[in-house]
Amino acid sequence: MIFTNFKRITRTGFVNFWRNGFLSFAAIVVITLSLSAFGGLVFASAFGRSLLADVKDKVDINVYFSLAAQEPDILALQKEINALPEVASTTYVSNDDALAAFQAKWQNNALIMQGLQEVGGNPFPAALNIKAKDPGQYGNIADFLTSKNPVDASGTPIIDKVNYQENKLIIDRLSAIIPTVEMSGSIIAGIFVIVALIIVFNTIRLIIYAAREEIAVMKLVGASNTYVRGPFVISGIMYGIVSAIITLILMAVFAYWSDAVVLKLAGVDVASNFSLIVNVLSGYFVQNFGQIFILIMGSGIILGGVSSYVAARRYLKV
Amino acid sequence: MIYYDKVSKIYPDKSIALDNVSFGIEPKEFVTIVGHSGAGKTTLMKLLIAEDYPTEGTVYLESTDVHGMNKKQKNKLRRRIGTVFQDYRLIPNKTIYENIAFAMEAAGRTDAEIAADVPHVLELVDLGHKIWNFPRELSGGERQRVAIARAIVTQPDIIIADEPTGNLDPANTFEIVRILKKINELGTTVLLTTHNKGVVDAVGGRVITMEKGKVIRDDKNGKYIL
Numbered sequence: 001m002i003f004t005n006f007k008r009i010t011r012t013g014f015v016n017f018w019r020n021g022f023l024s025f026a027a028i029v030v031i032t033l034s035l036s037a038f039g040g041l042v043f044a045s046a047f048g049r050s051l052l053a054d055v056k057d058k059v060d061i062n063v064y065f066s067l068a069a070q071e072p073d074i075l076a077l078q079k080e081i082n083a084l085p086e087v088a089s090t091t092y093v094s095n096d097d098a099l100a101a102f103q104a105k106w107q108n109n110a111l112i113m114q115g116l117q118e119v120g121g122n123p124f125p126a127a128l129n130i131k132a133k134d135p136g137q138y139g140n141i142a143d144f145l146t147s148k149n150p151v152d153a154s155g156t157p158i159i160d161k162v163n164y165q166e167n168k169l170i171i172d173r174l175s176a177i178i179p180t181v182e183m184s185g186s187i188i189a190g191i192f193v194i195v196a197l198i199i200v201f202n203t204i205r206l207i208i209y210a211a212r213e214e215i216a217v218m219k220l221v222g223a224s225n226t227y228v229r230g231p232f233v234i235s236g237i238m239y240g241i242v243s244a245i246i247t248l249i250l251m252a253v254f255a256y257w258s259d260a261v262v263l264k265l266a267g268v269d270v271a272s273n274f275s276l277i278v279n280v281l282s283g284y285f286v287q288n289f290g291q292i293f294i295l296i297m298g299s300g301i302i303l304g305g306v307s308s309y310v311a312a313r314r315y316l317k318v
Numbered sequence: 319m320i321y322y323d324k325v326s327k328i329y330p331d332k333s334i335a336l337d338n339v340s341f342g343i344e345p346k347e348f349v350t351i352v353g354h355s356g357a358g359k360t361t362l363m364k365l366l367i368a369e370d371y372p373t374e375g376t377v378y379l380e381s382t383d384v385h386g387m388n389k390k391q392k393n394k395l396r397r398r399i400g401t402v403f404q405d406y407r408l409i410p411n412k413t414i415y416e417n418i419a420f421a422m423e424a425a426g427r428t429d430a431e432i433a434a435d436v437p438h439v440l441e442l443v444d445l446g447h448k449i450w451n452f453p454r455e456l457s458g459g460e461r462q463r464v465a466i467a468r469a470i471v472t473q474p475d476i477i478i479a480d481e482p483t484g485n486l487d488p489a490n491t492f493e494i495v496r497i498l499k500k501i502n503e504l505g506t507t508v509l510l511t512t513h514n515k516g517v518v519d520a521v522g523g524r525v526i527t528m529e530k531g532k533v534i535r536d537d538k539n540g541k542y543i544l
Contacts, residue, residue, distance in 0.1 A: 001426060008423050019411045217407045220367060221468070222396030223424035225389070318369060 005227060013234020023207045024239060030203045031243035031303055032250075034196035035296055039251045041189045042292060046284040048185065052178060059171055061138055061164045063128040063145060067095070069158035071126070077150050077158075078128055084144065086137035091129040098124035125160055136175040138164060197303070204239075204307040208232060212315040219318040229312045236308030240300030247296050255281035319345045319507060320366065320476070325375035327361050327531075335361040336372070337531035343509065345475075348502045350521050351511045352542055353528035359511035362528075363480045366509075367399055368392050397425045400469025400506075404481035406461040408453040408468075414440065415449045418468045425472045439471045440464075443497060459490030466497055470506070477501060478509040483517055495520050518542035 017024050065074055071094065078090050093101075099122050106112040116123075132138050142164035152158050208215075211232070218228045259282045285292065320343040327336040336358045343349050351359050364370040365377050368384050377384045379395065387395060408417050415436055422432045440446050443463035453461055462482055469477055479498060483491040495517055502508045512518060518525060518541065525540025526533055535543065 004429070016411060213407070214409050214411075217409060218420065218424065220369060220396060220401055220407075221421045221424050222393045223420070224393050227424060 005230075009227065009230030010234055012231035013238065016231055017235045017238045020207075020235075023210070024235070027203055027207060027236075027239040027304070028243050028246070031200055031239055031300060032246045034200050034303065035243055035247040035300055036250055037192050037196050038299055039247055039292075039296060041192060042295070043251070043255070043281055043284075045185060045189075046288075047280055048181065050280045050284075052181070055174065056135060056178075057131070059135055059138075059167065059174060060129055060131045061142060061162060061167060063130065063159055064161045064163070065126045065128070065158050066156070066160045067123075067125055068152070068156065069126060069160075070152055073150065073152050073158050074126055074128065080148075081128070081130060081141070081144075084141065086132050086134070086140055088131045088133045090131070093127045093129065095122050095124050095126045098122075098127065134175075135171050135178070138167070138171050200303050201307045201311070204236060204304070205311040208308065208311040208315065215312065215315040216318045219316065225316045228316060229309065232308045232312045233305050236304035236306075237301050238304070240302070240304030241297070243304070244297040244300035247300070248293065251292070251296075252285060255285040319343055319347075319380060320509075321378040322362070322365075323376045323378065325365065325372045325377060327358070327365065327370070328373045334531050336365075338375070339528075339531070339533055340375075341526060341533060341536060343507065345507055346502070346505055348499070348508045348521060348523040349510070349526060350518055350523065350540070351509070351526045351528060352513060352518055353511075354513060356530075357528040358531040359528060360480055363401075363478050363509070363511065366476075366478060367396055367401060393424075397472060398475050400472065400474040400477045402462070402465045402469050402477065402479040402482045404484040406453070406458075406465045408461060408464055410453055413450050413452055414445065414456070414464050417453065417464060418471050421468045421472055427472075435471055439467045442470075443467045458485050459487070459493065462486060462490070462494055463497070466494065466501075470501055474506065476507045476509065480511050481513070482510070483512060483514060488516070491517060492520060515542040 074092065078092055081087055081090055102124065103113070103116070106116075130141060132141060142162055145159065145162050150158055215228055219225075259279045262280075322339050322341055325336055325339045326334070328334050335356075339358070339362070351362065353359050361370065365372055366379070366384065368387065371385055379398075384395065408414075409420065412420065418436045418439060419432050422435065427435075437446060437449060440449055443466055445460060445463055445467070448456060448460065448464075453464065456464065462485075466479075466482070469479075477498070482498075483494050486494065491514065498508055498510060499521065510517075510521065522539065525535070525537050525542070527535035527537075527540075527543065
């Protein structure tokens, strides 16, 4: 009997979805708009996070060593710095590497190459590039270097300069801005979601309001609440599924389109400098498709189903 | 079988629909309730199927208080009573077949029973050829016959028909009366309300006359007197 009822409820839900074409269409439009708002938030946060990661990645401090500093001393220092909990990564650039990079960069500029010749030898100091896990931690790392003040065998300090002070301003600003951006982003997202929920619920309530007499008749014929309400919930779930499919298609189209636009606006040169910004959304969409699918489909089904379930309740009291 | 015991119904706007009404109905009786609009006829019907509650008094169906029932018992009660409304109350987006099948589905009948009984009952009300139409494609008389078919398809013990001919022309009216009489002859208790003199005379049988919420006459072989 339970199986028979389930079969009948499902069939009626499908039939009603089809026969009430216009109402179904209206519900799908509203739910699609709401789900697209969810999708937009997902994309905005993905893009924002990628942008922040990119900017964070550009912030670092460089330790320049004196020309006399010996490589083993520098490598020993690098090991110590790597052991610090705040440090994400370090890169050692020897003076030969620095010279090679300079030459590669200016090889087509005869004037500069000539200048280099005249200076003679290698004027470039070895450097250690340090990236912290969080921009707020560069202060600690700089303090550590100052207080440690490593020396070589003869007692001469090997560190020539730490460029923390020059980067301090941008580092401080970033540490202040990032949490604010994240916080206000979540608040706006929360308001968005609540508005979307209210609109969807009210649309479905109107649809069920239009069927209130029908519900009363079914109750007076002796149908149970489940049997009367079931088809409405099934129709609601179908609104959600169809809307979710449309939303996912819209998201895919938007992701590929916007990536093309960003690339065009930024120009290929800039885009290759900001490697992370290239194909952010399409890449994100493909990589996280499973999660996005579950989020959008789940929200659609819950929105449609639960709204119908709740909205039908008040007309069942016959 | 049915017993109204000192039933009063006062609506929230203080209008008195029923004023201390008591009477009983025997099994297989055909009872016609007559009275002007607002005499309380419809309220009597609504109380019997627990669509509304009495302010005072009790409505019994076979010694069970109709209004003391829980949801499940109420659904079962409604499956024992077939109801026909003046405005038909068919479900607009279901075909005639589905409208009638719905009453059987609600009563938990099997698919085989539904497939066999629905065409049969539609033949009975002479609508076999409209089985796949929607209610909006039918005339008033046809819709009311569908409503009767829906009421009788579950073979209920009682049929209540609240002004079933109120919106119909004379030819259709007598067709409906004929069908109801036939149902009654087959052993179903019928409770009919009307303000149509012709209907009362055509039915014969017991007539209860109501005025301003009170029973003023109860004749075993009544005529329409108001």
